[in-house]
Amino acid sequence: MSQHRIQCPSHLNQETGKTLMGEIRSMPKGVSELVLDFEATDDMDARGGAWLIEASSHLRKRNVTVNMSGYHDRISEMLQLLEPALNATEDGQKLEPNMFEDLGGVALSALKESREFYNLTVDAVYWTLLAPLEGKGFRWGIFVDEVNEMGVRAIRIVCLMNFLLGLIISMLSAAQVEAFGVQLWVADFVMIGFARELAAIMTAVVVSARTGAAIAAELATMKVQEEIDALRGMGLNVAQFLVAPKLLALIIVLPCLVTLGLISGVAGGAFWGVFVLGFQPTIWLDQTLNAAHMDDLMQGMLKTFFFAIAIVMIGCHNGLRVTGGSRGVGLMTTRAVVMDIFMLITIDIIFAAIFYYMLD
Numbered sequence: 001m002s003q004h005r006i007q008c009p010s011h012l013n014q015e016t017g018k019t020l021m022g023e024i025r026s027m028p029k030g031v032s033e034l035v036l037d038f039e040a041t042d043d044m045d046a047r048g049g050a051w052l053i054e055a056s057s058h059l060r061k062r063n064v065t066v067n068m069s070g071y072h073d074r075i076s077e078m079l080q081l082l083e084p085a086l087n088a089t090e091d092g093q094k095l096e097p098n099m100f101e102d103l104g105g106v107a108l109s110a111l112k113e114s115r116e117f118y119n120l121t122v123d124a125v126y127w128t129l130l131a132p133l134e135g136k137g138f139r140w141g142i143f144v145d146e147v148n149e150m151g152v153r154a155i156r157i158v159c160l161m162n163f164l165l166g167l168i169i170s171m172l173s174a175a176q177v178e179a180f181g182v183q184l185w186v187a188d189f190v191m192i193g194f195a196r197e198l199a200a201i202m203t204a205v206v207v208s209a210r211t212g213a214a215i216a217a218e219l220a221t222m223k224v225q226e227e228i229d230a231l232r233g234m235g236l237n238v239a240q241f242l243v244a245p246k247l248l249a250l251i252i253v254l255p256c257l258v259t260l261g262l263i264s265g266v267a268g269g270a271f272w273g274v275f276v277l278g279f280q281p282t283i284w285l286d287q288t289l290n291a292a293h294m295d296d297l298m299q300g301m302l303k304t305f306f307f308a309i310a311i312v313m314i315g316c317h318n319g320l321r322v323t324g325g326s327r328g329v330g331l332m333t334t335r336a337v338v339m340d341i342f343m344l345i346t347i348d349i350i351f352a353a354i355f356y357y358m359l360d
Helices: 014-025 046-061 073-086 099-130 140-150 152-180 183-224 227-233 238-275 281-291 294-320 326-359
Strands: 003-007 033-037 065-069
Touching: 003 014, 014 046, 046 065, 046 073, 099 238, 099 294, 140 152, 140 183, 140 238, 152 183, 152 238, 183 227, 183 238, 183 281, 183 294, 183 326, 227 238, 238 281, 238 294, 294 326
Parallel strands: 003 033, 033 065
Antiparallel strands: none
8 A cells, every 4th residue: 555645835825735736646656545744734724725625536536545644723623624525425427317307307397387377376366356355455556556557558559569460461451352353351351350360469469578578577576686575474475465466457458458459450451441542431431340240359359368367477477486686587577478479379279269160
């Protein structure tokens, strides 16, 4: 058994620790035991201790036993603090997870998130619809503020987007039917399209990008700043205090915005029909009203309630799941908008299938 001894410096710090590490690296091959002699060492700082830990790790990899001798009380205290790191064992080889383990991890994560989303939704529906009837209170002042923020302040952008979309649909439709001489039917196309589909989905997308993102950012910021924990510490229910006013506000506001979007979209189509195609306003209006059917209007309006629930709950869910600092807030806000749009399309497909197979 080959033994090697190294005298440690009187002051073990950054520079002398680096020198000590160099001596250890250059010691002869075949050494099975290294003795570090601290007899001349008077003090050791944190950086010196870090070099000692690095040396210990290096020697373990070479299967060299390390013994320390000659240290006095002051160095002994420092070595006791470093003992867990000095005697740490190397982790075994880490195996990369295979495809099935990856899929299992994703499935478990999705299941956990789905359970959290379900619990939050049940809580929010209870505190929005049932709790006020049981006399448990509702934050009506916050509700009014949310109606103003989600509804009144969104009117301009919703009307503008739907007006421009109606103009585009009218323009493209007129170009397609011009050869058949039935350009007046463009009024029917615009009315049916916006009543069934375009007003609801365009308005919901605008609201999800505006309101859904704002909800996620607000709650995520509160979570990062530990305001959510403070509310829970005061015995307040987060769903009652933060989610319920937003949910009820958007359930009421979104159908109103969709109605304004429908009017704006039809107005955009009428603008093209009257000022470009040259139809009389009364003729275009009559054609539009004749194409308006209650079934089409109900098909467009029913889905807005589900759109509203999805936008609020996805925004709140992602906001309450944030981790990290400002970057986490940004990531969860982006995730909320992406999930909102995906869920809007999914709900729209479900309603389309229901009306196609059951009602048409």
